[in-house]
Amino acid sequence: MTIALLGAGVMGGTLAAALIRSGHAPDDLVLSDKVTERAERVAGQHGTRYADPAAAVAAADVVVLAVKPQDMAALVEEVHDHVGPGTLVVSIAAGITTDFLERRLPEGTSVVRVMPNTPALVDQGMSAMSPGRHCTATHVEQARALMEHVGRVVVLDEQHQDAVTAISGSGPSYIFYVVEAMIEAGVLLGLPRDTATELVTQTLYGAATMIRETGTHPTVLREQVSSPGGTSVAALRALEDHKVRAAFLTAMEAAARRSHELSPRED
Template identity: 90%
Template sequence: MGSTLAAALIRSGHDPADLVLSDRVSARAEQVAAQHGTRHDAPAAAAGAADVVVLAVKPQDMAALVAEIRDQVRPDALVVSIAAGITTEFLERRLPEGTSVVRVMPNTPALVDQGMSAMSPGRHCTPEQVERARALMAHVGRVVVLDEGHQDAVTAISGSGPSYIFYVVEAMIEAGVLLGLPRDTSTELVVQTLYGAATMIRETGTHPTVLREQVSSPGGTSVAALRALEDHKVRAAFLTAMEAAARRSHELSPREE
């Protein structure tokens, strides 16, 4: 995700020389920096040179990283964390007193600049810093700002959401093949149908229930299919699945000592 964000910033016109990339594996940092034309440095040095520090590591690696960079973070720096489950309090307790922290949950469509990011500011963020973080994440898609108490729900809905969509698309493609379509044709039909349906929701502003009813002619094929989905409790399964994801997100958050 860090590499994705760097690439998006450069595409939008930012000077690669203004970006410093880092990784605990120096060869990896050198490789990614060469790919984007940016500078690279050790984590502590990179943090010390930045007015915005983006922490894009696995949750289990966050405590060690913060311990490594904490003495180098500038007093006026904005720290943006995109590590799942890491709270602003967790970071604020480990960074210098008064450090401004923003927690962000992005998702993988950021790779094609169609991501959905939900961000929550910590105790010390000013409105200007919140806007700066929002503008940063806007380079890879849409952004909402909300209370941090909603982040487990965000993880369940948009953070993990692409996996549910891919799961449904995979099933629909397989159904097309089962019904005799060539796989490439089935794939094109399903992907464009998904894209078109999502575009209709966004551009018309019409509630999905209304759009579904417009497709479902009495006694028709869509009604027959939807009846089968209801018989198999697909709606209830989705609700249960997302509750499970939110619960797991909460479990993965590191507990404070």
């Protein structure tokens, strides 16, 4: 199966590297980018082929659209006549709907919309995918297998993609924000910065692992740490006093709203 990656930026390069690591032959991948030098560089790093978009699509069974949303319409117009029958098109561009692509691709083209996130760089990504109206179960499994190379995958209705963007798409930025604050607190309390960083990083990793491996609700896990009258209760009380929980809810609502606003509208 030949896979064309249109867009050799962060996510395109990440997918290329993951596919190679998982055993795909480099010759089965074709990279393309509007900046030819970037496509050549990324292809050289992974030993894959590179070509202009039209040639890459013409040779592909699966086409991955990994370009910026504002570049999508022009790219799809450029490759329209080269999309063959049965080709699966996977879009990882934020805000681009399956309907937007289906209207611009040959009639009947199978499209899957995916929202990945940046932990895909270390094969720990979270991707949510929504099949378009022409997708078969086989196409959905093809797309799932593709994205599982960089992490976990869920399939859901496209109407939920703005919520996905707010939670997992933008989610790493919230986690980094909290980690940054905790490290600064450690420094304020007299710890060396590298020690504070190690303490916070491992604490985050350990807590996330507990949630995943125990299957226990986070509320229960939190209560297990929070002894009556203890340090955790004092800290959590301060967070509640500053309405941190409400701030997170408001922040995610703002992210979902912005995701919806960024989706291109038909004339």
